[in-house]
Amino acid sequence: MAYVLGLRCRACGKRSALAPVHVCADCLGPLELEYDYEAIAREVRPEQFERGPVSMWRYRALLPLADDAPVVDLGTGFTPLLRADNLARALGLRHVYIKNDAVNPTYSFKDRVVAVATSAAVGFGYRVLACASTGNLAASVAAHAAKMDLQSYVFIPADLEPAKVVNTAVYGTRLVAVRGSYDQVNRLCSEVGDVFGWAFVNINLRPFYSEGSKTLAYETAEQLGWKAPDHVVVPIAGGSVLSKIAKGLREMRDFGWIPPGRTRVSGAQAAGCAPVSRAFHSGAERVSPVKANTIAKSLAIGNPADGDLALRTIRNSGGAAEMATDEEIVAGIQLLASTEGIFAETAGGVTVACARRLAAAGRIDPDETVVLYITGNGLKTPDAVAPVVAPAREIEPTLEAFEATMAGAVA
């Protein structure tokens, strides 16, 4: 059965019925989903998830969908949680895990949030799905619209990585490349949404969308044998996935599904777009917008919608916020690939590079169990590493030619 109750304003607390809206009618504060937590604690046992589908939908009871709502199933979620001992050694840590969300259907964690938003949109009767995207949302929205036979409009900054454009266009969406930054694309989409009345997954459906990220926390705990990690490192763009991983962990502790205690939540940003990390280090209460300039385009949101919430979440948990230069991001991608055999996009490079900085600064204790969230696939941003990887040796198709290159190589 569905346990979702309705929407509640994060600022003034006013409750409202489930609807495709993202701001409070009274104070314009952000809206959050509410559930009947007492009923969940009474009626749901974590073991029952283990009999569910091998996807994020095994946690459907904890998502904001009515009983009879259709769900869009591309097979998203239940991605591998891998012990990363080689990477741990390189970072000077002992218990590191990678949550590899690069292997979702459209190769990023965005499939989790879009799966929930699309299901909600269909339930509300929408026929057109849309989004403002920094790249990964684009492909995911296009794919989910295709699966549900919806029309879709995807708005991207015109300077997006070519691989992400092709990765989106292939699903047959209407792709709109806007000459401007992501923040300008997002502003335009708010206006388009008002005029056209479409389901913008990360605007009017944002409360539903962002709940999808809680499944990252549920899966991590289940895969650790219903335990929470001591520390998580999560990339930040709009600040939603970080906040929702914390929410999922909090829920499981409240339900008594995982032992009491706390998980430190640390945030990872690119130095070229680090509004949350800068606020963290300066001691500011609120996040100030920045102008983004980084190779980590999927994280290039200068004015993050959930930035203040992410900042509060990090501080309250005892975590930290770090940032990594473009060079460190590329090195982070290479380090993960060469130690664990996982090719991440630039956002993954940010996470690894920030984990490295946090470990070096003693912000991550060597004995903590740490989970690094790898949220996107390296094939989305091959150009980031192309200039630094070793080139192939080209030879004639003869044994002599090969032996000659071997002789030249320092073994």
Ligand SMILES: *Cc1c(COP(=O)(O)O)cnc(C)c1O
């Ligand atoms: C969107 C995105 C993020 C961050 O998501 P927010 O919830 O907006 O903070 C992280 N990694 C990748 C690869 C993304 O596409």
Ligand SMILES: [Zn+2]
């Ligand atoms: Zn309000």
